[in-house]
Amino acid sequence: GNSVTQMEGPVTLSEEAFLTINCTYTATGYPSLFWYVQYPGEGLQLLLKATKADDKGSNKGFEATYRKETTSFHLEKGSVQVSDSAVYFCALRGRRALTFGSGTRLQVQP
Amino acid sequence: AAGVIQSPRHLIKEKRETATLKCYPIPRHDTVYWYQQGPGQDPQFLISFYEKMQSDKGSIPDRFSAQQFSDYHSELNMSSLELGDSALYFCASSLDQGMNTEAFFGQGTRLTVV
Numbered sequence: 001g002n003s004v005t006q007m008e009g010p011v012t013l014s015e016e017a018f019l020t021i022n023c024t025y026t027a028t029g030y031p032s033l034f035w036y037v038q039y040p041g042e043g044l045q046l047l048l049k050a051t052k053a054d055d056k057g058s059n060k061g062f063e064a065t066y067r068k069e070t071t072s073f074h075l076e077k078g079s080v081q082v083s084d085s086a087v088y089f090c091a092l093r094g095r096r097a098l099t100f101g102s103g104t105r106l107q108v109q110p
Numbered sequence: 111a112a113g114v115i116q117s118p119r120h121l122i123k124e125k126r127e128t129a130t131l132k133c134y135p136i137p138r139h140d141t142v143y144w145y146q147q148g149p150g151q152d153p154q155f156l157i158s159f160y161e162k163m164q165s166d167k168g169s170i171p172d173r174f175s176a177q178q179f180s181d182y183h184s185e186l187n188m189s190s191l192e193l194g195d196s197a198l199y200f201c202a203s204s205l206d207q208g209m210n211t212e213a214f215f216g217q218g219t220r221l222t223v224v
Contacts, residue, residue, distance in 0.1 A: 043216055043218050044200065093213075097155045100154075102152045
């Protein structure tokens, strides 16, 4: 079946540091890939998505590229802010509902 | 813009009691998904509905049932509650079930079983 593997957290960075959160997946067919963000006490918000190989999703300075050859969808941001502190979930969608990774907590310190 | 509305936001129940969680999807969305997120865990898919019919089933316990009504809102019914049912329950909605379709999440109902 489908599965998503994310790097374990927490990831602790200083403000303006470069961020990478690794995500790899296993799926049959050609899934769509998503990054969701969850701020404390809130629901999941879509951060970005990519629907086919080599697509790049981007939003709020975050980027991720759908790499079919390496089955990866790593999240990157060039300069993180304190307000980016949250839990980030990588997810894929095949023929059924979303399958989530285990989440990576990001803590950005001033 | 209207979002997915879940009620109640918080619920405290005792073991062996029942609970009903409600979800009101974004207007014109025809698909609803339910997820369970335990403390520090990733959301686990429970069940989904498309056009008022169950479309997919995940790790939903037999003690739980759900349905989607004619106005597209959905209810998750949970009986014989156990301590392990304490979690954040999310509802999401989308317009159709397409693979590329974005799902919008509600803020969740936090259920605490004591």
